[in-house]
Every structure is written in structure tokens, then in C-alpha cells.
Amino acid sequence: MSKVNRVKMQFPSHPENVSLARVVVATMMSSLDFTLTNLDDVKVAVSEAVSNSIMHGYQNESNGLIDLTIAVDGNGLEVIVEDRGQGIVDIEKAMEASYSTEPDRMGLGFVFMQSFMDELEVLSEVGKGTRVRLYKSVPQLQRSLQ
Template sequence: MKPFNKVEFSFPSNSVNEGFARAAVSAFLSQLDPTVADLTDLKTAVSEAVTNAIVHGYRDKIGFVYISVKLFENGKAVVRVRDKGCGIPNIEEAMEPLFTTGGEERAGLGFAVMQSFCDCVRVTSAVGRGTAVTLTKYFEARE
């Protein structure tokens, strides 16, 4: 199925841009006339993925974060958050609740949050090349 609408944008991994990314995705999704709950869920998941790209992907440097949002006729929204940072050596381990390489400041729950708020979370990564997180959510049809 082809998306009926899509948007792509990128920004440097300054932490101030996390709020922009979340708001931009949210503004684009509003054309699906989402419930507040559904919209909040996906915004929260996007926020976690973007924060990971900024904090972990580009640990002590600045690089670009790439976002695409695709909307489908059946109410499906697919958000892809990609970085060209350090990559994840073991994706399965990284996605386990409470696993973190971020030390005391991080709870290790970002992927768990993404999974609980989305219908599907897919992660691909290559060490030294970067990471892509694809978040899929089906929005309730509204009359």
C-alpha cells in the first residue's frame, strides 16, 4: 500500500531539537484526526526514539537525525527515526527493559515505552553506521 501523504525532515542532534521533532510529527499526524490518547502515545514514542538518537547515537558529537512520517488510508502511521551514529551492537539486549549504557541518569525504559505505545517497533542498526527505529501505530477510525 502506498502512503497518501508523507513528510521528511532532518535536524542536528542538539537536544533542544527533540521538542521540535515531537511537535512537527504531531502537527503532521493531526490530519488523521487522532484521539488525544493516540496522538500522545505516538508523540511519547517519537520523543524516546529521538532522545536515543541524540543521547546514545551521537554520544559526544553532533550529527543529523532523520525523520520520516508516512500516513496510510487505513489509519496507519509509520514514523522512522534514523541516525548515523555509533550503532547498537546487540539490539535484543538493548531493547530489554532496564538495559542502559547511559549510566545513572537513564532508566533503560525507552524501548519499553515505545513498544507499549505503538503497535510495532522495528530496530535496525549497524555498529559505526547508525540506527533506524520504525514506529507503527494504527489510529482509530473516527466517524
């Protein structure tokens, strides 16, 4: 049986909404045969994307809006995080390990997203905003057991 589900939500850029996003994504994942490691990995990746929208997109102002779309089918999970914040000047550079526009940050958010997910796509336009698409497949072994 393929389990198809989709949720779309919008929330303000309050730091406490990072955990809201984690809870919603974890709940959506529970309908599929992901491992506990997969669950932890996706939660970290989603936290990083939402934190970036809050911190960088909206520069920690809590009156920005973030759109979160989560879709699952029998094969995997897709998460899209979108903000209408300041945008990224150089996406390629931003995705490099240890690159950050803020001196006190590690510059590892995109590295985590890349390594913990199967797919990462970033679209951004300066002054318009940023859209991050994350995708994780259900492990093959789990799928063949269904």
C-alpha cells in the same frame, strides 16, 4: 477519503530538536482520526527515539544528523528515525526493560516505544548507525465512523 501525506526532514542532533520532532509528528497526526491518548503516546515514542539518537547514537555531540520520515495514510502513521551514529552492539538486550548502557538512565525508552506503538522495528550496525521504525494504526472505531 484517504489522507495521504509524507514529510522527510533532517536536523542536527541538538537536544532542542526533540521538541521539533514532536511538533511535526503531532501536526501530521492531526489529519487523521487519532485519539488524544494516541497523540500523547506517539509523541512520547518519537521523543524517545530521537533522544536515543542524540544521547547514544551521537553521545550528545550536536553535529550529528538525524533523518525523520513521517508518513500517514487513511489507516495509520509511520515514523522512521535514523542516525549515522555509533550503533547498537546487541539490539535484543538494548530492547529489554531496564537495560541501559548508561548507569544513570532508566533503560525504558524502547519499552515505551513498544507499548505505545503498534509496531517497532530496530535495525542497527555498530559504527554505521541506527534506524527505528514506529507504526501506529488509527483506532478501528474511528476508522469505521469515517
